[in-house]
Amino acid sequence: MAKGTHDYAADPRNDVVLINVNGDLVPRAQASVSVFDSGFMLGDGVWEGLRLHRGKVAFLDAHLDRLYEGAKAIAMDIGLTREQLTARLDDTIDGNSMRDETGVHMRLMVTRGIRSTPYQDPRVVISDATIVIIPEYKAPLPSTIETGIRLFTVHVRRGDPAVQDQKLNSHSKLNCITACIQATQAGADEALMLDPHGFVATCNSTHFFIVRKGEVWTSSGDYCLGGITRSSVIKVCKEAGIPVFEKNFSLTDVYGADEAFVTGTFAGVVPVTNIDGRDLTEGRGPMVARLQGLYRDLMDRNCA
Template identity: 70%
Template sequence: MAQGTHLYVPDPRNDTVLIDVNGEHFARAEAKVSVFDSGFMLGDGVWEGIRLHHGRLAFLDRHLDRLWRGAKAIHMDIGVPREELERRLYALLDANGMDGDGVHVRLMVTRGVRSTPYQDPRVVVTPATIVLIPEWKEPAPETATRMLNLFTVHVRRGYPDVQDPMLNSHSKLNCITACIQAAQAGADEGLMLDPHGFVATCNSTHFFIVKDGEIWTSSGDYCLDGITRGMVIEIAREAGVVVRERNFSLTHVYGADEAFTTGTFAGVAPVGSVDGRVLGTGRGPMVEKLQRLYLARIDEDVRGQTRP
């Protein structure tokens, strides 16, 4: 049975978790934003998903760099210094007793509350809305070894002059429709092509194939500037593996030796089939190697951190 790439272990502690809304803590059931908020009304904002590892937020600098880049690109003032946002993150984790592993934080920033339902940012009447949602959220134990089933969907990753796919924006309807089509086809996730028919990315993760000892991934022109994607490219090259960021088609995918997805939540996850074509009998040696290297890089990152 298809489960999606974000299959997790339910945790009853999430029923009483505290959520930060604009610097104040609320019980999960009481955390609210206005119906006039830009995110609710128009999907106007940017966000990050961050994992806690050994009590530290993994790759936090990279996530905050991307958050500020995205806000600048849409001409949105986050409204608080970076140091203050980092302080809020750790204060919320402390308030929830989250000091180890198995925690995922969704950091969301919208343009703020509008005076009327309208897209023009000039009707915004408050500072940006900042919401932090921490959850006890471990990937399912089989995530590292269960072979994912992908299905190529009709929804394309578009041109940057329509809606730049590099932006990690709240406007995710194209990815949602891709996910729906994949789910209806019985797949775990949708594989999305770019406007030219080359492989771009999945609806919520990035996609890689392995061919003759090399790793291939898309050019990056039509996908999110993924933190885990970039990290896997780095660690593979440091290990002497050839990584090619290039255009490739479904024909290359169907003939691949291995394939895998990357994302903040599940890390490196193996792919077993695409559109009914089986890509091997199990988790391959390259995926196993990258999983080890990625975990080692997370350990290295959090060891070098100091928290506020």
């Protein structure tokens, strides 16, 4: 059965978590936003996925940098300072007594607010930004970390930044969703996506790496989100003396790779065992296993 990097074991505690909606902690079953909200109506907003590690949000500064830069790029006022937004995250964690828990993942979403009518022009917005924080008891499955996932290269490309800049972590994810649909219908777990020039770009929900002759390669980054786990893996490679390159490479390079893996906030470093029917490894290879350990060490240092 196909699975993805975001597969997790259901936890009954999630039925009663409190969702932070504009500063109010609301039972999950009652949490809602207006049908006139910009995010629901038009996908107009930015978001972050956050991992709680040792009682702290891992790499919080980097996540807030990306959130506020994205909001600035689309001329959206979040309405809270970084300190105020951090306090709201803390309120959500502590309001759910999650501070000492393991396996907590949060989705922070900010939209432009409520519109007076269904129309794309931001001048019809009549409220402050909508800010929602969804905390969940949600850890990646051990089998995902150990045995990996399968990828399928889809026809859906990562777009030119003049069309929709892939650097924006926006609520408008239809490009990635259509890629995911094609991959899952082909029997894979996630989609491998190419850039407009035919080079490997990224996956639909994670960043992609290959290992060739002791070197770690990832895309140039020109057509993908500025991934925080991606940049963390590049960092630990450099610290450990592992040659790492951000460069253009093709599917031929991918098919001939020794190992492959994907990265993301939810599952960290996940091995890729098969791409387009070509077997690479059985489970995680030695480089992936090493990088998983180095990444965990970096998280520990960040949250110390």
